[in-house]
Amino acid sequence: MARFQLRAAHYKGSVRLKAGTVITDGVGGQAGDYLWSGLSSANITPDMAPLDAGANTMKSGSVYANVGVPATCTGVGSIDG
Secondary structure (H helix, E strand, O other): OOEEEEOOOEEEOOEEEOOOOEEEOOOOOOOOOEEOOOOOOOOOOOOEEEOOHHHHHHHHOOOOOOOOOOOOOOOHHHOOO
């Protein structure tokens, strides 16, 4: 299982996910999590904050392994309008 919190808006196909959304790879996600099928170390971004050991492992295998996650999110990219 891997769960991340988005620190910026992201697009998954035509779906816009707002900052603060929790995404999961689908293995043991919690109610309210967005299922991001195909989530892997190859397609995570630096604006995904790991929430569990699986996510930490996934991040450590990515090109962002040594990049810090922003401590806050402004949500500016998540404003509708």
